[in-house]
Amino acid sequence: MSRTDCKYNWHETGKQVFYDSSTFETLIAQYPISFYDDFLGPDVVIPVAASPESGCKWVYQGVGSNDTGAKLADSVNGVVQLYVDNTNEAKTAQINMNDELMFSIAQGMIFETRVTMSVMPDGASSRGTIGMGGAFVAGGPAHRVGFEILENGVINAECDDAATDTPGSTGVTAVAGTYNIFRIDCTTQTDIKFFIDGARVAGSTTFNSVSATTNLKMQPYIGIVSANADLATMLVDYVRIWQNRA
Amino acid sequence: MGRTSCEYNWHKTGKQVFYDNSTFETLLAMYPVSFEDDFSGPDVVIPAAGSDESGCKWVKKIVGAAPPLVAKTGDGVNGNVLCTFTSASQAQDAEIYWDDQLVISLAQGAIFETRLALTTLPTLLSVASFGLWGAFGAGGSDFRVGFEVPAGGIVTCESDDDATDIPAATTTTLVAGTYYIFRIDCTDQTDIKFFINGARVAASTTFANAASTADSKCQPFLGMYKASGAGLGIMSIDYVRVWQNRS
Numbered sequence: 001m002s003r004t005d006c007k008y009n010w011h012e013t014g015k016q017v018f019y020d021s022s023t024f025e026t027l028i029a030q031y032p033i034s035f036y037d038d039f040l041g042p043d044v045v046i047p048v049a050a051s052p053e054s055g056c057k058w059v060y061q062g063v064g065s066n067d068t069g070a071k072l073a074d075s076v077n078g079v080v081q082l083y084v085d086n087t088n089e090a091k092t093a094q095i096n097m098n099d100e101l102m103f104s105i106a107q108g109m110i111f112e113t114r115v116t117m118s119v120m121p122d123g124a125s126s127r128g129t130i131g132m133g134g135a136f137v138a139g140g141p142a143h144r145v146g147f148e149i150l151e152n153g154v155i156n157a158e159c160d161d162a163a164t165d166t167p168g169s170t171g172v173t174a175v176a177g178t179y180n181i182f183r184i185d186c187t188t189q190t191d192i193k194f195f196i197d198g199a200r201v202a203g204s205t206t207f208n209s210v211s212a213t214t215n216l217k218m219q220p221y222i223g224i225v226s227a228n229a230d231l232a233t234m235l236v237d238y239v240r241i242w243q244n245r246a
Numbered sequence: 247m248g249r250t251s252c253e254y255n256w257h258k259t260g261k262q263v264f265y266d267n268s269t270f271e272t273l274l275a276m277y278p279v280s281f282e283d284d285f286s287g288p289d290v291v292i293p294a295a296g297s298d299e300s301g302c303k304w305v306k307k308i309v310g311a312a313p314p315l316v317a318k319t320g321d322g323v324n325g326n327v328l329c330t331f332t333s334a335s336q337a338q339d340a341e342i343y344w345d346d347q348l349v350i351s352l353a354q355g356a357i358f359e360t361r362l363a364l365t366t367l368p369t370l371l372s373v374a375s376f377g378l379w380g381a382f383g384a385g386g387s388d389f390r391v392g393f394e395v396p397a398g399g400i401v402t403c404e405s406d407d408d409a410t411d412i413p414a415a416t417t418t419t420l421v422a423g424t425y426y427i428f429r430i431d432c433t434d435q436t437d438i439k440f441f442i443n444g445a446r447v448a449a450s451t452t453f454a455n456a457a458s459t460a461d462s463k464c465q466p467f468l469g470m471y472k473a474s475g476a477g478l479g480i481m482s483i484d485y486v487r488v489w490q491n492r493s
Contacts, residue, residue: 002260002491003255003260003261004254004260004261004262004276006262018262018276020276020278023278023492025278025492027276027277027278028274028276036280038279038280038281039349040279040281040303040344040349040350040488041281041302041303041304041344041347041349042298042302042303042304042305042343042344042345042346042347042465043298043299043300043301043302043303044298044347045298045300046300047300053299053300053301054301055289055299055300055301055302056300056301057301071347073347074346074347074348074349074463075349076348076349076350076351076354076463076493077279077349077354077490077492077493078279078349079349114492237492238278238279
């Protein structure tokens with residue numbers, strides 16, 4: 001049975017944080033700004049991009065003929081399923097905040113999500129993309145910090161401030177159907193840290209984001225992009241974001 | 247004035263929990279999956295069952311002419327939902343739930359807590375029901391753990407895994423218009439525990455729920471039901487909280 005642990009200066013953030021000592025899921029983080037969605041409740045339909053609805057925290061950005069994105073009915077914990085098929089075309093299946101950029105890496109933003117590729121990207125053009133970024137661009141926002149899950153489950157970390165793109169190998173390989181907890185800690189913007197299941201990854205790379213002031217603002221993005229006939233399915237269990245006030 | 251207390255192994259759940267030591271309202275429970283609705287905000291209308299709306303966490307079931315009412319109370323301090331019967335002699339439902347999206351699970355140690363009052367106690371065949379249910383069924387889901395309050399106001403606890411229905415009366419008789427905090431703790435599915443205002447009730451009964459993993463899936467459910475007759479009853483729901491471990 002997992003138990004609750006607490007650190008008074010969690011990862012040198014200066015914040016008291018409660019977490020699960022087994023899974024390293026962050027349970028409560030004492031940040032002024034806190035966002036949490038476990039995708040519970042009856043509302044399985046996510047509004048489409050450019051048509052946000054009052055009370056809804058996400059939109060679905062689909063590009064392609066047969067992509068889908070919705071909560072999975074009767075899925076314990078509450079889960080969003082994102083899917084692209086093997087049609088040979090450019091495809092995206094992503095949830096984001098409709099380009100409302102209300103988070104900022106200049107405010108010590110921390111992003112955490114629990115995700116699995118229930119069907120791994122089956123070709124080089126398909127990948128899972130998870131993180132925080134600017135306005136939506138197919139293939140990835142111009143400025144972003146995030147993880148990418150590639151063909152065969154290889155996971156990379158990346159920081160792109162629209163001038164310098166810094167990638168780093170995590171050394172972790174995702175297993176289809178097995179959830180991992182991904183966390184991105186922007187407490188120090190010049191040294192952004194990436195974690196998988198509580199362990200720091202790509203620790204030998206310095207992820208230094210020198211984004212211009214206008215490029216600091218971000219939204220969460222979670223989904224799949226694919227350019228060719230490569231399919232994939234992603235399940236998203238929860239999303240948590242914290243930051244200091246501006 | 248209530249003060250905040252904390253237990254590091256709250257009721258042997260292994261979870262650190264903060265609570266009000268006067269009312270025993272659970273304030274913060276360190277569970278991975280957490281749901282809370284205090285019914286605050288401007289959206290007083292709850293969508294109808296079968297017509298769930300994106301961004302809305304509840305639907306309402308209305309059965310009966312007249313009709314029974316389910317809505318948030320305008321200007322209700324704290325935020326609350328009223329489920330109100332009419333005196334029409336007929337079957338009636340006035341309930342809120344998750345439109346049969348069963349994303350909570352008894353097998354994951356689900357804990358359900360609500361604060362509610364029966365501002366009008368049930369009369370005749372009216373029954374107040376609240377807890378964790380499987381898919382909706384008039385008069386009770388096949389799979390459920392919950393409290394029931396029939397006419398007279400005596401609270402009963404119940405676990406039904408569709409094979410064995412275990413009911414047990416508590417010694418608590420509700421007073422009209424008085425709020426109570428009800429909690430159901432499924433940490434041990436073979437020994438589900440019920441609490442009212444922080445005190446365990448029906449403790450001499452072992453509520454063993456043997457539902458399969460698939461049948462352990464459930465949703466919060468609260469409201470009023472009567473199969474027939476002119477019975478009345480009004481439920482005022484202040485908040486609902488649900489926690490569980492991840493699967």
